[in-house]
Amino acid sequence: MDLMRKMSPEEKLQRTFEYSAMVRRFAEAGLRQKYPQAGEREIFLRAARQRLGTDLYAKVYGAELSL
Secondary structure, X not given: OHHHHHOOHHHHHHHHHHHHHHHHHXXXXXHHHHOOOOOHHHHHXXXXXXXXXXXXXXXXXXXXXXX
């Protein structure tokens, strides 16, 4: 916790982006395990659906991937 206090706002923001990317990679890794035959586009779309929820996903991506 003391390390966080010593960080500049820019460093804190950078860490936030890094942690967010790490969480995204973990989620995608889980999807790759669950759907080993899926290509990169399918993994991207499945991850997007998880993040956005069904309604917003449908508005953004339409029927590109029926899940």
